[in-house]
Amino acid sequence: MAPTTRRRALGTFAAALATGVAAPQLAHAGAGPRGPRPLPRAHAHNDYDHPRPLFDALDHRFASVEADIYLVDGELLVAHDPVDLDPERTLAALYLAPLAARVRAQHGSVYRGRRLSLQLLVDIKTEGDATYRELDRQLRRYPGLFTTYARGRVRTGPVTAVVSGDRAAGPVIAAQRTRSAFYDGRLTDLGGPAPAGLIPLISDNWTNTFTWQGSGPMPPAERARLRGIVSAAHARGQRVRFWATPDVAGPERDAVWAESIAADVDHLNTDDLAGLEAFLDAHDRPHGTRAR
Template identity: 55%
Template sequence: MARHLSRVVAVLVTAVLAGGLAGAPSYAGQRTAAPLRHAHAHNDYEHERPLADALSHGLNSVEADIWLVGDQLLIGHEESDLTLDRTLESLYLDPLLAQVRANRGRVYRGYEFALQLLIDIKTAGAPTYTELAGHLERYRSMLSSATGGRVRLRAVTAVISGDRGARAPMEDA
């Protein structure tokens, strides 16, 4: 009996340490507790599993620093961190779109608020924002939008920060 009990305890401890019983939503959208509406993953891409770790802990805001390299939006805090396989699409936009589709239009099933995707522009603002706008267009079905003074809240709200040179092309959009 003691041996069986110690195995059960070992399994439970392992599950808790792995986040399986932590009461946070899983990345697959199987929620066990309410998401944390005011929790942010700063420099999220530096985590072991970008986006997935934030969502598995129920965070409702993630940050991605983008660098314009050719027509690619690469992710990293410093230019020396950039690799061709770490793009805005591969780390954030594609997984979020899959999550939204799996959860009937929401990042967290059953919760109507939008996840904030903070996109910090690290290269020259105007050309980076112009490229970013084209990339985001392909994901507009899940992105909040503002038109004519009206905001339409969807599953993900992109918030742009960084080089203020991006302001002029944003005002024209």
């Protein structure tokens, strides 16, 4: 999207929030006590690249969105590559403020009448320590919005922030006695000492563990490995996500998604919002995975 178009879109969102008038996409949640059924497995990879960051994913009922952030002159900017940085595309403008407004408008939840906590996966692209400390400051500006950790207990909020990317953020998060964010682990963390209260999510590159890309049957040994990973994570109260899975519409992608659902993988990664929504409506059980 061109910078001028981005600024115009952000201006529309800002005007709606400032006047207290819900933008049209907020009304999509429905007029009754419960809105559309969200899709707990649906994860919007590189969500900020869509024409309407966040709102397109919510219109497709996604339960998880991903934003890459850079710390630039004290502000958190959202982009995939440094060349795309725009001072008006901040984490606060694209995600934090709109989520806060939506939760207020929908009486304490992202999806009206639904207890699911939306996952905001924040992928740190600059030095992890300094970037996370600024993220922590910004999250704390929204009391009641985010899931928190304090005194050894997790209190679930409408949105759960999980930090990924630069690994220097991990020790900083682990050292906090109170926080509004959690850490995205890797398969090397599975079975380790860190509890789900620190690492609620285990994410990794599909191609580092599996050779199968959806063509023909999944090899039995790889199917067993996938199910073993999920079972081990779930036994510790952790969720599982893989990136770098096939994402071109076709039988290979469908096969990988089907095997992932059969193994109870918690989040399916995609840039194709409508495609995953349709697939989950057709193939996933109605209640989806566990909402946390």
